[in-house]
Every structure is written in structure tokens, then in C-alpha cells.
Amino acid sequence: MAEDIIRVRGNKTLAGEVKISGAKNSALKLLAAAILGQGPSVIHNVPLISDIKVMSEVLDCLGAHIERDGHTIRIDTSDVDKYEAPYELVSKMRASISVLGPLLGRFGRAHVAMPGGCQIGARKIDMHLKGLEALGVEFKVAHGYLQAVAADGLHGAEVMLDFPSVGATENLLMASVVAEGETIIENAAREPEIVDLANMLNAMGAQVTGAGTSSIRVEGVPLSSLHPCEHTTVGDRIEAGTFLVGGALTGGPLTVRGVNPSYLHMAIIKLRAMGCTVEAGDDWIRVERTGSLQPVDIQTLPHPGFPTDLQAQFMLLAALAQGTSVITENVFENRFMFASELMRMGADITIEEHHALVRGVDHLEGAPVTSTDLRAGAALVLAGIVADGETLVRRIRHIDRGYENYVGKLNSLGADAERMRIDMDDDEE
Ligand code: UD1
Numbered sequence: 015m016a017e018d019i020i021r022v023r024g025n026k027t028l029a030g031e032v033k034i035s036g037a038k039n040s041a042l043k044l045l046a047a048a049i050l051g052q053g054p055s056v057i058h059n060v061p062l063i064s065d066i067k068v069m070s071e072v073l074d075c076l077g078a079h080i081e082r083d084g085h086t087i088r089i090d091t092s093d094v095d096k097y098e099a100p101y102e103l104v105s106k107m108r109a110s111i112s113v114l115g116p117l118l119g120r121f122g123r124a125h126v127a128m129p130g131g132c133q134i135g136a137r138k139i140d141m142h143l144k145g146l147e148a149l150g151v152e153f154k155v156a157h158g159y160l161q162a163v164a165a166d167g168l169h170g171a172e173v174m175l176d177f178p179s180v181g182a183t184e185n186l187l188m189a190s191v192v193a194e195g196e197t198i199i200e201n202a203a204r205e206p207e208i209v210d211l212a213n214m215l216n217a218m219g220a221q222v223t224g225a226g227t228s229s230i231r232v233e234g235v236p237l238s239s240l241h242p243c244e245h246t247t248v249g250d251r252i253e254a255g256t257f258l259v260g261g262a263l264t265g266g267p268l269t270v271r272g273v274n275p276s277y278l279h280m281a282i283i284k285l286r287a288m289g290c291t292v293e294a295g296d297d298w299i300r301v302e303r304t305g306s307l308q309p310v311d312i313q314t315l316p317h318p319g320f321p322t323d324l325q326a327q328f329m330l331l332a333a334l335a336q337g338t339s340v341i342t343e344n345v346f347e348n349r350f351m352f353a354s355e356l357m358r359m360g361a362d363i364t365i366e367e368h369h370a371l372v373r374g375v376d377h378l379e380g381a382p383v384t385s386t387d388l389r390a391g392a393a394l395v396l397a398g399i400v401a402d403g404e405t406l407v408r409r410i411r412h413i414d415r416g417y418e419n420y421v422g423k424l425n426s427l428g429a430d431a432e433r434m435r436i437d438m439d440d441d442e443e
Pocket of ligand 1: 142
């Protein structure tokens, strides 16, 4: 079977400037939210990545008309007349569950295939369901599908989330904007992508306040008063953080442009603690390192804590630091699969439940490695850039899910990487 891989030649330095794309985790939800606008919305700065293709297919299945012109998507949801997200697509991308809230808002019902297992932990959806139940939705599971119906319409409620789940906050937000009365989401997720979604919903005529804080207040409006809008997706803080790690790893100076530095406050603190100089302006961040990398302790937490989506990249930095770092993963179970791939390149890491003890080594060696998820894949390519010799990264479809032109952007900064199609003997599926 043929498979695309990335071949990376090592001992290179990343320096220069790179333009960051729109945030994957925002654009996916903005597209879903367009269902509530019941007309032609225009969304700018949408990244060219495969997850957006999957979400476009989901919306197409529901009856939306989607046209893409570079980074702008025009999505007309006037003719959306179905409320079922099929298994073939939900199984490709778990974030398809984000259509649940807007479909309930538009039709009072939704059928969404159960997302199923995921490599980075159980990723349950109980908080989505509990919150929506408080708004008047009843659920049952039949034939692998979650069937949701708000028989008496959606009504506002006070919902306290057990954990500030990004996906649950978003689904609740998208359903509650058209619920009758007021909804208050307590212990809401505070990620910048939540603020972006609330801004788009408000541009459509919704009344959301408090997004970006733990307490979001939504004054429901009739569905008929929502309208399409034009909106620009925020920059991708995780893509930006990944390139900054590349600069920190090889020295830089490396500048990322197109992202609000406040979104990366904690990551910048950790880069400085590791011995980097970091400067920032309105929409840019520059990293440079002349001394050695210092060890650091990191624990992943919901925003504004350290993002779990940068955990693998910082583990790579820690692997080359002069000393021992402790990395604690609090958001997802089972998100240390990357460590064993990095150990194949010479890293010294011990995993104890949700802690990783990373003892710095003085160099990594190129090796054949496999992406275990999106962020791990991106980090393995960075590891190859700094390692001795050649690294072959497999299962790069994970990288394609969330990084636009990753190889091209890295090469423009000084990497020597290429995508290649090779024949695999084994069937690793
Ligand atoms: C989103 C992001 C993902 C990021 C994550 C945390 C998208 C498409 N993905 O994922 O990149 O890593 O936020 O910042 O935006 N949980 C439950 N029950 C629920 C919901 C969540 O137990 O009902 C648990 C999950 O299993 C996980 C944790 O809560 O352990 C965080 O999940 P959540 O914040 O919901 O992440 P996602 O929205 O899935």
C-alpha cells in the first residue's frame, strides 16, 4: 500500500518569518455555527487542512452549499434541511460533534453518529449531553447514532460544567443562542476559539456576553432573528506555538506572524524559562536562543493554562535541555504516546501515569518514526530537523489534519524536508 511520508534531513536551523494560518479549532466551529445563520455566510482566514474538508463534507451532507476561494469559505445554509451527521464522516473527525448544538438550534433535533474511541483518551461527551439536557433536549442512542430532540423547544438554564470542556461549551453556546430566555454557562472553557465563536454568533444577531471568562451569559433570541455574517478566523495559536518551538530548538531567530501573543502567554513564559528570548508585538512573536536549553516543569491545563496541544512539542524541547524536566498531562488521558517515538530517536523519558520525567540528552538521532496524533506528528518533524542524520515520519495524514503546508513553511525557514510517496509492505491499519 502506498503512503505519504515526510523525509527530514537533520542538523538544520530554523530562522526567518512565517505566516500563521487561521485556527483549526476555531474555523471548524465557525463553519458549524453558520447553520444558524440560514443564509450565505463568509468566513475568512480558514486554513487549508484536511479537517476543514471533512467539516465541509458534513455540512454538505446536511444541505449546505460551500464554495472555497483560497482561505475564504462562502457557506450558504439556506437549504440545510437534514439533521443527521453520518458515521463515515464523524468517524473521520471527532469534531463533527460540533454540529449537534447548531442543528438543535435550527431544527430542535439532531442525529449525530457516536464519535467512538480516540487515540488520546476516552474523550467522552457526557458534559455536552448533560448541559443540553438542561436546555430541554432528550437523548437516546439507537443504531450507533445519538438522537437528540427538544420536543418542547430549547429553554434557557444555568449549567455548571464539571470541567471547562471546549467542545461542551461550544455546543451549549450554539444551542442556547436560540433558546427561550437566559442561559448561563458556569465553569465555561476560556479558550480564544470560544471567544471567536461567540463573536461570530453575535455578528449573526445572537446576544452572548462573558466569552473568554468562566461565566458565559446568553440571552436567547428567536431563530428567525439570526442572519448570515462575514467573519475572520483568529490565528492558530497552536501552529504558532509549534513554529516557536522550532525556533527555540534550533536557535532562530524565528518570527511567527498572524497570531495574538496573549493567546500564548503561558507557552511564552515556559520558552523564557527554558532560556529563550521572546519578544512580541500586536500580531507577532519572535523567539531566539543563544545559550543552552534549560529544563522546565510544565502541566497542561485548560486555557489560560499550558495547552495540551503544545505538550508534545515542549517535550521535544525538554528532551534536549540540560537537566531533568517534569511534564504533567492533566487534560487528556493517554497523551504520552509521542514519548516512545521520541525515545527511538535517543530521548530519555520515563512515564509514570500522567507524568513524564524527561532527562535531557545532548543530541537526537534520525530514525524512522510514526505520528501517533496531529501534534505528535508535527513535533516528530521538528525532532528530525534538529537530529543527526535522516528521519522518516510516517502516518503524516495526522499532520495534514491541522497544519497547512507544514513542510513548505518549514523549508522556507531553512529546513530540508520533503513529502514522498512510498510503498509500505506492512498493513498498519
Ligand atoms: C478541543 C480541541 C483539542 C484540544 C482540547 C483541549 C477541537 C476540535 N479540539 O477538544 O485540540 O486538545 O479542546 O484544549 O477544538 N471530556 C469529558 N466529557 C465531555 C467533554 C470532555 O470527560 O463531555 C473530557 C475529555 O475526555 C478530555 C477533557 O474533558 O479529557 C477535555 O476535553 P475538551 O475540552 O472537551 O476537548 P475537545 O473539545 O474534545
